[in-house]
Amino acid sequence: MSTITRLALAVAAASVVTVGGAAEPSKASRVYGFGSPATTDELGAFVSPLPDGRGLPQGSGSVTRGKDVFEAQCAACHGAQLQGGLGDRLIGGRGTLVNDLPTKPPVKTVESYWPYATTLFDYIKRAMPLYQPASLGNDDVYALVAYILSEAKIVPGDTTLDQDSLAKVRMPNRDGFIADHRPETFPPVAQSPHSN
């Protein structure tokens, strides 16, 4: 799923909280006589963590552990050097997205394109490995993120990531995006169900 689609989903879910979060029975439960408004916690499970770390689960994982998990669960598709194969190339391409050289095509990877490290956690946790999505525990996902970011030379090789340190990682393309200037299209993140 694209980042834009996920952002749209996050915003949609955030608006539900605003509308349905009150003690009033929801329209659906009034009509059908069952069900209850989704709680903030329940909605949180559908909404991606925010770039500042709100919504990230507890846990931690090291680069070394991530390397082991990657070799067992990911390398078959993404390549032992993260160079891609059946699945996308994950590292490299930094600085290629905007250039004037016809001989230098843009190479879009986690390293060169993704603005937030928290998205990497969320994507792997929900979508990978491709044949068994959402099967990995939080510690393994933190470890995988640490490993991929260390192979991309964004964090040192002795890094251990958790919910606090992951949000502090600054991705190389962080400033490569233009913010949408229409507040009515993308309401402030303050409306997210994530409060922790």
Ligand code: HEC
């Ligand atoms: C069976 C093959 C397969 C396996 C195994 C697999 N992936 Fe993927 N991965 C893919 C494919 C295919 C995509 C592209 C999916 C799409 O665009 O919808 C992808 C996309 C990704 C992306 C997004 C890349 C981008 O730039 O958009 C990341 C990150 C990722 N995988 C990480 C992992 C990790 C970590 C593991 C191991 C836990 C893993 N994958 C296991 C096939 C696989």
